[in-house]
Amino acid sequence: MTRTEQGAQEFRLPDVGEGLVDAEILRWYVRPGDRVEVNQPICEIETAKAAVELPSPYAGTVLEVLVEAGTTVDVGTPIIRVGDGAAGAATGSDESTSGQSGEEDEPREKPLVGSGEKPAATQRRRRRPAPTRTEAPPREEGRDGGAASAGREASAASNGGPARPLAKPPVRKLARDLGVDLREVTPTGAGGVVTREDVQRHTAPPAAVPKAAGAGETEPQPRPAGDLADREERIPVTGVQRHMASAMVDSAFTAPHVTEFLQVDATKALRAVRRLRERPEFTDVRVSPLLLVAKALLTAVKRHPRINATWDDENREIVVKHYVNLGIAAATDRGLIVPNIKDADSKPLPDLARELNELTETAREGTTTPAAMSGGTITVTNVGVFGVDAGTPIINPGEGAILAFGQIRDLPWVHKGKLAVRKVTTLSLSFDHRMIDGELGSKVLRDVGAMLEDPEMTALAWG
Amino acid sequence: MHYTTAHEDTELIQLLTPDGELREHPDYPLDISAAEVRGLYRDLVLVRRIDTEAVALQRQGELGLWASLLGQEAAQVGSGRALRANDMVFPSYREHGVAWCRDVDPWELLGLFRGVTNGGWDPNEHGFQLYTIVIGTQNLHATGYAMGVQRDGALGDDGTAVISYFGDGATSQGDTNEAFNFAAVNNAPVVFFCQNNQWAISEPLERQARVPLYQRALGYGFPGVRIDGNDVLATLAVTRRALRSAREGQGPTLIEAFTYRMGAHTTNDDPTRYRVSAEIDEWKQRDPILRLRAYLANQGMATDTFFAEVDTEADQLGERVRDECRALADPxxxxxxxxxxxxxxxxxxxxxxxxxxxxxxxxxxxxxxxx
Known part of the structure; x- marks a missing residue:
């Protein structure tokens, strides 16, 4: 309980549920001027555990309601002031309490049992570091040495300079993974602790704010110039790049990746591409080998639906999607983005070709909408455009697999029992091994390969 | 009806109906004076008041936690008043009413819930062990203690009986079943007093057991009875007999006190998330205090003045509990x-x-x- 002024008492939000940090005030039952009795319900609050009524600890007149209904406040926040009026039971006990505290001049503020952290004003600060444990009987020199070494970190902290920031180990790891310097993050946690959200906020692109305006706030502080400053360049990680970094970290360090490779004779596929281009329904669209790879993957998904799934960690479930939002990884000036074609599995090939064109155009212009980038279920990435054969792609977060498609080039190949020069490409399929085992992953990859090797036999091109 | 998982022929021993009418039972004759009945009424009201105050204190940040006994007053007071000074109680963590009967001051109970002590009272002084938070372990402790009583030869009319309190949820624990078996084969002088309040936190009774709980005892080889746990007179009569049987070397008894937890499991819990209000309304009709008050009034065993005095005493006790709680010293x-x-x-x-x-x-x- 807190006495504020003559006769007024504040009631601080208690922790009603063992370890809760905040609660929402749902509604007030009393208004300023109302008379309240001890234990009369004054408001209803909702915590993470329950909605409960709070009974008044005081009798008196409500002077002020300090927190509006609908507001969430931290445990320990004063929520109501009650004036003495007629002294209730609480006042009597107040006197007995302060009587106990004896010689103290100021009324002792007894922390509530369940209020979690005390308000900052009453928090005690360490005066000096805890002495390290010394095994031997305390010798003065040994002691000093120990204290000095233990004190290094702490004394840096007390300088007020850029000391080692406070953060829990998982948050430190997140920051390290994202390349975030914790010293640059504004902490919002209790006692100046950097939280996970702080780190994520730090990495998030400055939403819809013009770059110049947002720059001052979100860009890292310039570092002290060293000898190497003119020989090194520091590029602020923002926007798409930052998003890519965090998406890749999310995926790579939660989903155990397995990547499998398959070399494929794509000679017939290229022939099919040429023939498609001549057909009337494809006159106004660009037909590329990527279109056939996409179609092959969609067909493989139809045969093996569980490749097109999400791992729901919270519910311990695998969510198999009976629709395919086909992601297409696109390199843009701003960085990598992965827009997807909604319900790609239900689209005839000409429509799929058209949407693929539009999607890459939009991405190149930098006008891809967030909606186009969300809800993907499986992805294709064309690493062949960079002139390489294969890769170990990282799964787009929330999906189960990603197919990389390498360059197509002339290679010696055994064709019909003889060595021949054929158009050969490499497919790489990464999948989330929590839910997709080697057998399923291999089946999907083999199916895609078989369809590319003989697209007409599998009626792929005409699907 | 959600009320019971029992078979049709399940016998519920009840001496006082919810309307306050006394029905004699051939096996459990009631030998009790008007003054004693008034005493039971006073106990029920005061115990409920202690509980109400403690819930409020928790909501005001003075206690970290409280496990409310609301609705279970008769089961606790009836069995608690059946005990003799020599007897030993092994409680769970909700037995505030039994503690009251063992002369443990209410504020001594609060220390544990305020986090200023790990115990709070002298178990030997009160014949009332410390609260047990782990579910069901006290049944083993009680059985072991009872076997010790046996070995001390402390049986007979002036001897010691042991009683252990637990809930319906504890009957699913291995410890409880081990205790039943040990007590049975050793013929230990222990009474297993199960307050079946229908809910093990959010788990309903029908997910705990396929047979009425009291029938479990038959499988271990000792008698089991089901009583109306909201009937303080039936609870008193049946527990007295079970304790006497234990003292006389007849071995254990299981008493299933059929009752209902009217409040939350603890102050951390929100029962509206898992049970319907119709169920609570139904149980309000069987309130343990109202039926005893009706009986006292109808029989002319108590006057309005008596009831008013008890209410006043309850309010004073509430204030005392509040003040003593705030004055508990931090360790x-x-x-x-x-x-x-x-x-x-x-x-x-x-x-x-x-x-x-x-x-x-x-x-x-x-x-x-x-x-």
Whole structure:
């Protein structure tokens, strides 16, 4: 309980549920001027555990309601002031309490049992570091040495300079993974602790704010110039790049990746591409080998639906999607983005070709909408455009697999029992091994390969 | 009806109907004076008042937690008043009404829930062991104690009976079933008093057992009875008989007190998330206090003045509980080291010294060695 002024008492939000940090005030039952009795319900609050009524600890007149209904406040926040009026039971006990505290001049503020952290004003600060444990009987020199070494970190902290920031180990790891310097993050946690959200906020692109305006706030502080400053360049990680970094970290360090490779004779596929281009329904669209790879993957998904799934960690479930939002990884000036074609599995090939064109155009212009980038279920990435054969792609977060498609080039190949020069490409399929085992992953990859090797036999091109 | 998982022929021993009518039972004759009945009424009202005050204190941040007994007053007071001074109680953590009957001051109970003590009272002084938070373990402790009583030869009319309190949820625990079996084969002088309040936190009884709980005893080889746990007179009569049977060397009895937890499991819990209000309304009709009050009034055994006096006494007790709770002293941080071993221990001494040094490193260091 807190006495504020003559006769007024504040009631601080208690922790009603063992370890809760905040609660929402749902509604007030009393208004300023109302008379309240001890234990009369004054408001209803909702915590993470329950909605409960709070009974008044005081009798008196409500002077002020300090927190509006609908507001969430931290445990320990004063929520109501009650004036003495007629002294209730609480006042009597107040006197007995302060009587106990004896010689103290100021009324002792007894922390509530369940209020979690005390308000900052009453928090005690360490005066000096805890002495390290010394095994031997305390010798003065040994002691000093120990204290000095233990004190290094702490004394840096007390300088007020850029000391080692406070953060829990998982948050430190997140920051390290994202390349975030914790010293640059504004902490919002209790006692100046950097939280996970702080780190994520730090990495998030400055939403819809013009770059110049947002720059001052979100860009890292310039570092002290060293000898190497003119020989090194520091590029602020923002926007798409930052998003890519965090998406890749999310995926790579939660989903155990397995990547499998398959070399494929794509000679017939290229022939099919040429023939498609001549057909009337494809006159106004660009037909590329990527279109056939996409179609092959969609067909493989139809045969093996569980490749097109999400791992729901919270519910311990695998969510198999009976629709395919086909992601297409696109390199843009701003960085990598992965827009997807909604319900790609239900689209005839000409429509799929058209949407693929539009999607890459939009991405190149930098006008891809967030909606186009969300809800993907499986992805294709064309690493062949960079002139390489294969890769170990990282799964787009929330999906189960990603197919990389390498360059197509002339290679010696055994064709019909003889060595021949054929158009050969490499497919790489990464999948989330929590839910997709080697057998399923291999089946999907083999199916895609078989369809590319003989697209007409599998009626792929005409699907 | 959700009310029971029991078979049709399940017998519920009831002496006082929810309307306050006395129905005699051939096996459980009631030998009780009007003054004793008034005493039971006073107990019920005061115990409920203690509980209400404690819930409020928790909501005001004065207690970390409270497990409310609302609705279970008769089961606790009826069985608690059946005990004799020599008897030993092994409670769970909700037996505030039994504690009251064993002369444990209510504020002594609050210390545990305020986090200022790990115990709160002297178990031997009150014949009332410390609260057990782990579910069902006290049944083993009680059985072991009862076997000790046996070995001490402390049976007979002036001997000791042991009683253990637990809930319906505890019947699913291995410990409870082990205790039943040990008690049975050793013929231990123990009464297993199960307050079946229908809910093990959010788990309903039908997910705990396929047969009525009291019938479990038959499988172990001792008698089991189901009583109306909201009927303080039936609870008193049946528990008295079970305790006597234990004292006389007849072995254990299981009493299933069929009752209902009217409030939340603890102050951390929100029962509206898992049970319907119709169920609570149904049980309100069977309130243990209202039926005894009706009986007292109808029989002319108590006057309005008596009821008013009890209410006044309850309010005074509520205020006393509030004041005593706030006055509970915080333990000194170093006290904990004193309570690890009975004898001095060099490891503990060193830990204590280190911790004292740590505490002294704070700016407004006000902590001193010892008390």
């Amino acid at each position: 000194e941080p170093l006290d904990i080291f004193r309570e690890v071993y009975a004898e001095p221990n060099s490891h503990i001494d060193r830990q204590r010294a280190d911790f004292a040094e740590y505490l002294a490193s704070f700016e407004d260091a006000g902590v001193t060695e010892g008390r």
